[in-house]
Amino acid sequence: MNVDMLRLAGALLLLLPATPAVAQTASETQVAAPETLGQAIADAYRTNPSLEAQRAQLRALDEQIVQAGAAYRLTAGVNMSLQYQSQDQRGLLGDFAVARGRTMGARLTASQILLNGGRTAAQVSAAEATVLAGRERLREAENAILLEVVDAFVSVRRDQALVAIQQRSLDSYGRQVTQAIARERGGDLTRTDIAQAQAQREIIRAQLAQATVNLQASRGRFAAAVGRNPGALLVPPTLPGLPRSLDAAFVVVEKESPSLWQAILATKAGDARIAAQRAERAPIVALSGGYGYGSPYTYQVRDLGAQATGAVTLTMPLLTGGVIGSRVRAAVAERQQLGFEVETARRAALTNAQNAWNQAVAGGEQMAAGQLATEAAESALIGVQRGFAEGFRSNFEVLDSEQRLLTAQLVFVNATYGAYAAEARLLATLGRLQAAAIDQAVPTYDPAQNTRRVRAKTFGPFDPLLAPIDRAQVPSSAAGPAPRLAPATDTQIRPAIVRALPGPLGTALPIVAVPILSGPAVADLSDTAVTGGG
Template identity: 70%
Template sequence: MNADPRLWTLPLLLAATPVLAQEMHDPETLDRAIADAYRANPTLEAGRAQLRALDEQIVQAGSPYRLTVGLNLNMQYRQQDQRTMLDQFGTVRSRTMGATISASQILLNGGRTAAQVSAAEATVLAGRERLRETENMILYGVVDAYASVLRDQALVAIQTRSLDSYGRQVDQAVARERGGDLTRTDIAQAQAQREIIRAQLAQAQANLQSSRARFAALVGRNPGRLAPPPPLPGLPNTLETAFQVAEKESPALWQATLAARAGDARIAAQRAERAPIVALTGGYGYASPYSYQLRDAGAQATGGISVTMPLLAGGLIGSRIRAAVAERQQLGFEAETTRRQALTEVQDAWNQAVAAGEQQISGRIATEAAEAALTGVKRGFQEGFRSNFEVLDSEQRLLNAQIVATNARYAGYVAQARLLATLGRLQAGLLETGVAVYDPAANARAVKKQVFGPFDPLLAPIDRASRPDATAKPPAMLPVATAPAIRPAAIAEPPGTLGQAVPVTPAPALPAPSFTELSDAVVTGGSPAAPR
């Protein structure tokens, strides 16, 4: 499936326009384009920043393990008028101030924190896979844009050569018409074909600029003269191997799988809400209850152990558990959907690469045959044995064969890149050994070092041991259909004429449903707006 770099040589030689001729020195390579895009592509940089934000979730989830200390400073003035024993109002004034340092440390958390940390870790790992998927897609776009520029340069050169050839054909037709060998009809045929090619050349030139713009958007600079791309590493030998690699390495599939694992942890976290929380609290400070004078301030200390456990929560905890279970079921189904999509993408990319290889062979054979046929037809035309129409037809056949071969070279190479991107193997570290590879785990390690938790080594194992079970019963599936059949259609096809206008005039506002209607709709499974 590897494309032969020599297949790109002919289009590059045909594409040697005056602008490219000035750039014959130092051709630009695909690996350099990949390295530049990997270093500074804004979409990829945004994905890395998003992952760094996710890394903070691990610190936030594990914060209950760590000691919290706070400082409370207060100064208060209070004035109140109240009736005295002499039936007169007197003013009572009080001044207080104080400073207290308080500390709190959870001793037992019922597995809440362990489950939340597990969910955060799974979310971070899923984020790394999302970043890997983004990297593969960005580099796939670079390969696509690189090959598109080469393809469009070749197509412009082919169309330019064809336009020149048809121009000469028109000139010959005009000269021979003066000599009486051809008619005005022959001239008109040649002119019509020349203008068709001129229009196709204009579109090819526009396509080339579009491909160059895509290259610039992804890589960060405009392309120069591009060298033929090398064979892409990491391609599987068989389609069965590609399927196996996708099951093991696909970043999209891993992302969905890790999201499901985070869902498991969230179930455990919600179940842990029923467990008691044991915390140790304490404080020490100075307070002056009568004045703002420091000499009136006296020391005070507090300390205690608190146990908090919900007895009746109004159904809130149970509802959150059921919601977490349903969310986990959703994530499981989405993981299966992602797996099927990945396998479908693998097969489609593989088939496109195989088909492009066959098209390259056919296009090369067709080009050689069309060139030989055109040479013979031109010779016969000069000797009077062939018509002008046959020359034009042979020119068009050669043009079509060259376009097929060029498009096949592009499609085959890009299909290989798409296959690698689906498998998760189109990465800068595999394609360019000189590029500095971004470490997605480095920030997580640095973040963990910035927090201080002296009791983490003791509390984390205890909390993990008390973590509730995260398993849930599988969702109830619909029974298998016994005799499925579509109901008979009332009409075979929509009758009437084509619609000419959309009724976009403002419609009258519907009355808002009452609370009773909303409650009935939830219980019955209907809609509050549905007729009864």
């Protein structure tokens, strides 16, 4: 956007007289300190609850990496038991005897998976891709929230200008009514001229009331996004990172769009899930052992004896009822779905970028036209007012010139907002509406820091040995192409039987009374009572 246009819009706001709404705001906040867009973005980036919630959600995703890699790590536990058993037994002579048993013991067990066919490596890869997709989701949320901040910032400035314009117009129409009344007494005007001026004044009064409400709504949006009420908002700077052309914007979408990369990384997770499901067919080799003390007969400590066990086990599924194959096919279908969603996200991002670009270009043209229209309308109004004072211009011409000036000013102010908001929307679509790009002093949130922290806290001694071996066993993650419909052989629309819907209009629905079911209430909701089975 042209910087001169922005400054002209700011000057227009500053030159217009204060309004009751603005004065009320000033009285509430004492002396409002000047506030830049960078300050608003910095506060929102630091305190916005939606953004903080998205960061917390990403930290939860980081834990999936730890959970997926748990099979690489040694598991151990302690088992302690104290058991008493009493049983009546019939002897050979028919007499009953009571057999009692007392056992106790404590045992330390440990197990370690040695080989599992690449299952763990695939699950870790899926978790890592999910975390990376979550980071793109966080980046998308940051852009969306900062877009809301920018939009609220310029909306407050726009609505302040609109309120001031409407107030100036109301004052001008009020003076016109006063002049019309005075000249009606002198016989120059009629009651019709007075009524015209009064009608226009009241229309502007209604528009001023709505503009004041809109201003407070924009201030509320600002407070919700930033976390505090707006002060004296300064002219926003030119946004950095805008592409030089629409084709350049399309290139940036392909490389940087957070929504597109979120979908791409989701396909990486889908590939890994296919491999993990195929690895379910592979054998699992595990080492387990235990050591402890136990007494099989009494509770006496002197009867405790040492017990030690060790084993290497191999587990391999042979017949699973088709569940593994079904899970693989489901994972393949989900991966195909994710592939289509990548193209959906790509098309949506390109469309949004083009729409924002067009809105920004149109906004710039509207600003230029609004500026020229405002200057011409001001000049015309001055001439018409002089002619009205000299008696050769009518009251209607003055009212019409006033309305034309009002319309031109509204066009200019709304175009100023629309162009700037469209540029911010374009940057958000590209993933470039970032706090550090607008204000370099803003401390940025590093999502990778938490990932490194949780990984360091759960590092196992056998990870460096087992992870490379497991990765070498990961089965294929290839997914076949999704089935496609054959091209249509005839694309002509069938001829219509009814070319125009006949009347009359429908006035009543064919409602039929539903008979109320009668019979005893079923108190027993067991399968027998509900289904009638035996």
